[in-house]
Amino acid sequence: MTHLPDQGPQPGVHDLGYARLDTDRLERTGDAEVVYGAGKTPSQVVELLRTLHATHPGHAVLATRLTEEAQEAVTAALPEAVVDPVGRTAVLGEPGALRGTVAVVAAGTSDAPVAAEAATTARVFGADVDVITDVGVAGLHRVLGVRERLNAADCLIVVAGMEGALPSVVGGLVGVPLVAVPTSVGYGASFGGLAALLGMLNSCAPGVSVVNIDNGFGAGVFAARVARQSVPRETKEA
Numbered sequence: 001m002t003h004l005p006d007q008g009p010q011p012g013v014h015d016l017g018y019a020r021l022d023t024d025r026l027e028r029t030g031d032a033e034v035v036y037g038a039g040k041t042p043s044q045v046v047e048l049l050r051t052l053h054a055t056h057p058g059h060a061v062l063a064t065r066l067t068e069e070a071q072e073a074v075t076a077a078l079p080e081a082v083v084d085p086v087g088r089t090a091v092l093g094e095p096g097a098l099r100g101t102v103a104v105v106a107a108g109t110s111d112a113p114v115a116a117e118a119a120t121t122a123r124v125f126g127a128d129v130d131v132i133t134d135v136g137v138a139g140l141h142r143v144l145g146v147r148e149r150l151n152a153a154d155c156l157i158v159v160a161g162m163e164g165a166l167p168s169v170v171g172g173l174v175g176v177p178l179v180a181v182p183t184s185v186g187y188g189a190s191f192g193g194l195a196a197l198l199g200m201l202n203s204c205a206p207g208v209s210v211v212n213i214d215n216g217f218g219a220g221v222f223a224a225r226v227a228r229q230s231v232p233r234e235t236k237e238a
Contacts (some may be wrong), residue, residue, distance in 0.1 A: 023055045031125055031221070032056045035063035037088070042073030045090075049078060053092045060093040062124045064117060064217050087116030087216070091124055098128040100227025102220075103153035105146075105170060107136035107160035110185045114216040115159045118181065121220025122157070127227040137165045143173065150174045154230035155223040159216065161185025164196030171205030177226050180210045181219045 013020050025033045032055075035048045045063055052061040066074070066088045074081050074090045081092045102122040106115035112133070119129045130149055135142040143166075150156060150170060156178040160166040167180035180203070182196035189195060193213035200210045211218040 023052075032059055032061050034061070034121075034124075034217070037063050037066040037070050040070070042067070042070040045070045046073050046077045049074065049081065049090065049092050057093070058096070060091050060095040060124045062121065063090045064088065064121070066090060084116055084120055086113055087120050088113065089117055089120045091120060095124055095126060098123070098126060099231040100127050100154040100224075100229075101130060101152065102127045102223040102227050103130045103132055103150060103156050103176075105132045105135060105150070105156060105158045105166070107134075107158075107162070107166045108185070109134055111159045111161055111183050114181055114183050114214050115157075117216030118157045118159065118220040118223070119216075121217050122224040122227075125221055125224035125228075127154075127224040135166070136160065136162075137169055140169070143169060147173055150176060154227035155179070157181060157216075157219045157223050159183060159219075160200075161193060161196050162190060164199035167200050167208050167210075168203040168205045171203060171208045175207065177223075178208050179219045179222050180208055181216055182210070182213050184214055 012023055022033045032052060035045060037045050049061060049063050071083050071085060075083050078092055081090050083090045104115050104119045106112060119131050122129050132146050132149060135146060151174050153176055156176050158167040158170050158178055159181040161183035164182050167178060171178050180200040182193045182200055184193035197213055
């Protein structure tokens with residue numbers, strides 16, 4: 001067996017043994033690495049968050065998809081962290097100056113966990129957030145009642161399960177860039193969110209992009225970057 005020589009520490013990589021943190025990501029992309037909590041032990045989540053924050057002390061760092069045990073461990077070990085049991089996230093540190101606005105629009109209260117993950121992610125990734133809840137298509141007057149708030153946003157995240165119709169409705173009302181998030185909420189024929197996903201992918205409203213089922217994180221990153229880029233350049237450079 002051929003053994004390669006030890007290359008020593010790599011720049012931009014913090015090796016914890018079980019994980020190799022990409023500490024150059026903030027400089028490279030403008031956003032720090034995020035801890036995906038699923039499959040990690042509570043102690044690993046704590047150490048990863050602590051290490052990322054120490055590496056980027058002037059920025060907020062995020063962990064997603066945390067179990068109850070991981071949330072409890074973060075709260076005990078990092079009391080300054082903000083833990084959201086609904087979105088199953090933890091944030092350590094304060095975001096920098098927020099640029100642009102993302103409106104997170106949830107069809108129903110059952111979609112709250114995904115919407116909360118999206119909202120927290122968008123804030124950590126540098127956008128102001130306006131959360132609009134319980135405006136599903138079963139009561140279209142509720143959507144019409146928030147049309148001004150939809151128009152005021154730089155990017156929309158529309159979260160819905162069941163048949164996934166809300167993004168099409170919103171996309172037909174306003175001309176704001178929109179990312180749709182199908183959720184796994186629904187009865188048997190929703191197939192764990194597949195019906196909503198296909199409905200959103202087949203939207204007849206223009207300007208609708210779609211992320212994976214329950215992927216509030218992916219939607220939050222995309223929307224925050226759109227919102228940040230929507231701010232006039234002189235404001236960005238100030």
